[in-house]
Amino acid sequence: MKKAKFKKKILCIGAGYVGAPSMVMIACKCPDYKVTVVDINPQRIAAWNSDQLPVYEPGLEKIVKKTRGRNLFFSTDIENQIAVNDIIFVCVNTPTKTFGAGAGQAADLQYWEKTARQILEYSQSSKIVIEKSTLPIKTALAMERILTSGKGDITFDVLSNPEFMAEGTAMNDLENPDRVLIGSRETKSGLTAREELVEIYSRWVPAEKIITSNIWSAELSKLVANAFLAQRVSSINSISALCEKADADISEVARAVGTDSRIGSKFLRAGIGFGGSCFKKDILNLVYLCRFYGLPEVADYWESVVKINEYQQDRFIANVLQSMFNTLAGKKICVLGFAFKADTADTRESPAINITRKLLAEHAEMVISDPKALDNAAMDLDDAEGQISYIEDPYRAAVGCHALVIMTDWDLYRKLDYGKIYRSMVKPAFIFDGRNIIEHRKCFEIGFNVFPIGKPPLTRL
Numbered sequence: 350m351k352k353a354k355f356k357k358k359i360l361c362i363g364a365g366y367v368g369a370p371s372m373v374m375i376a377c378k379c380p381d382y383k384v385t386v387v388d389i390n391p392q393r394i395a396a397w398n399s400d401q402l403p404v405y406e407p408g409l410e411k412i413v414k415k416t417r418g419r420n421l422f423f424s425t426d427i428e429n430q431i432a433v434n435d436i437i438f439v440c441v442n443t444p445t446k447t448f449g450a451g452a453g454q455a456a457d458l459q460y461w462e463k464t465a466r467q468i469l470e471y472s473q474s475s476k477i478v479i480e481k482s483t484l485p486i487k488t489a490l491a492m493e494r495i496l497t498s499g500k501g502d503i504t505f506d507v508l509s510n511p512e513f514m515a516e517g518t519a520m521n522d523l524e525n526p527d528r529v530l531i532g533s534r535e536t537k538s539g540l541t542a543r544e545e546l547v548e549i550y551s552r553w554v555p556a557e558k559i560i561t562s563n564i565w566s567a568e569l570s571k572l573v574a575n576a577f578l579a580q581r582v583s584s585i586n587s588i589s590a591l592c593e594k595a596d597a598d599i600s601e602v603a604r605a606v607g608t609d610s611r612i613g614s615k616f617l618r619a620g621i622g623f624g625g626s627c628f629k630k631d632i633l634n635l636v637y638l639c640r641f642y643g644l645p646e647v648a649d650y651w652e653s654v655v656k657i658n659e660y661q662q663d664r665f666i667a668n669v670l671q672s673m674f675n676t677l678a679g680k681k682i683c684v685l686g687f688a689f690k691a692d693t694a695d696t697r698e699s700p701a702i703n704i705t706r707k708l709l710a711e712h713a714e715m716v717i718s719d720p721k722a723l724d725n726a727a728m729d730l731d732d733a734e735g736q737i738s739y740i741e742d743p744y745r746a747a748v749g750c751h752a753l754v755i756m757t758d759w760d761l762y763r764k765l766d767y768g769k770i771y772r773s774m775v776k777p778a779f780i781f782d783g784r785n786i787i788e789h790r791k792c793f794e795i796g797f798n799v800f801p802i803g804k805p806p807l808t809r810l
């Protein structure tokens with residue numbers, strides 16, 4: 350008899366920023382497992398099968414090249430792949446609902462439910478179904494109800510295995526995670542399913558970093574982790590507003606506070622606020638759940654994290670306007686960075702979108718520069734009214750501009766020759782450093798009027 354080539358077969362439904370990189374890592378670490386990633390979007394799958402991957406992450410391309418065609422496959426054949434795989438990760442998008450009950454806060458679970466129904470429809474044998482998308486607590490219950498609504502003797506065990514990787518550092522996070530969280534029902538079959546998943550991660554993650562829990566704790570932990578991270582950003586940003594009023598320096602305050610080992614130094618960098626597809630969506634989801642469970646005070650507490658994030662952007666725009674003599678009409682402003690953070694092309698919920706729109710509303714002429722995200726920027730702004738140009742080279746982008754606004758912490762912007770840029774700009778020239786990444790004093794000495802966040806401005810005006 351011919352020996353089976355692969356020990357196990359794993360499927361992931363959803364080939365996005367999370368599903369595909371996390372499966373790439375499993376394929377790399379488990380060469381004896383066959384890993385297939387499917388998506389309803391044929392362009393996305395074609396891109397994963399090409400040399401132009403649809404997601405940019407440092408280190409990703411190298412591992413895709415090593416594993417694709419060996420034990421990693423990308424396909425649009427959802428029906429057959431559900432039938433032949435025994436372990437199914439679900440990593441479809443779960444955006445904020447834009448319609449009906451809970452609009453603007455609750456998670457839109459339509460893609461999720463469609464997937465559950467597809468799994469039920471095409472399964473011919475029992476499966477382990479793993480939630481990797483970020484979901485409201487008790488979603489696994491809905492999944493179980495759908496999956497047990499037919500097919501007699503076929504059984505489904507639903508696990509929660511939320512993903513904690515961050516875009517921009519995804520491959521490193523996946524290879525060396527702080528923890529892997531696996532939640533299951535605490536029944537005999539739930540615990541057996543949990544062990545199957547533990548076995549996969551054990552290939553490269555130390556045992557003490559694989560945390561197991563009940564399924565609801567796992568679902569909730571992901572929302573709470575994102576809420577805590579975003580809360581730190583809003584906390585330091587709220588203090589940056591006070592620093593600006595009281596002549597303190599937010600970097601000095603953050604350092605003094607963050608060296609306390611009970612607090613820690615990470616996520617204490619003041620700036621223009623958080624973006625990305627997750628933080629706002631997940632906090633609003635938490636807010637919605639708290640209200641649903643009759644906890645309005647808890648809901649208000651977490652909602653304030655989002656409000657401070659919006660306030661920080663409003664403050665930034667007001668500062669640009671006031672500092673540039675209360676008129677931006679006809680002035681040319683160069684946005685340095687459009688991605689929501691460095692090392693990704695992802696612009697979802699990027700503060701740069703809102704800020705560019707508000708500056709356009711003041712009739713400024715906008716030049717957008719970014720090393721990776723210009724295609725996404727053009728899509729985000731395709732309905733925006735006003736004059737926008739897209740120039741990747743920051744030196745060319747700045748020519749003839751009145752101001753630079755730094756929106757993304759790309760390392761590249763730390764190292765620019767700001768003297769050369771200054772010479773090509775209209776005077777007086779301004780820099781608004783929304784990420785506090787450049788050398789402010791040096792730029793001031795070059796001639797710029799420099800406006801950091803949470804620090805006294807350096808200006809001759």
Ligand SMILES: NC(=O)c1ccc[n+]([C@@H]2O[C@H](COP(=O)([O-])OP(=O)(O)OC[C@H]3O[C@@H](n4cnc5c(N)ncnc54)[C@H](O)[C@@H]3O)[C@@H](O)[C@H]2O)c1
Nearest residue numbers: 363364365366367368388389390441442443460482483512
């Ligand atoms: N982006 C992050 O940094 C991050 C981190 C951790 C967790 N998450 C969570 O992971 C989930 C996915 O996020 P993402 O950023 O990868 O989203 P994404 O939009 O990049 O990818 C989701 C993919 O699912 C596909 N899809 C939707 N319905 C489908 C269906 N029925 N069948 C097959 N494919 C389908 C979409 O076409 C899309 O390609 C979300 O719940 C998100 O909250 C995201």
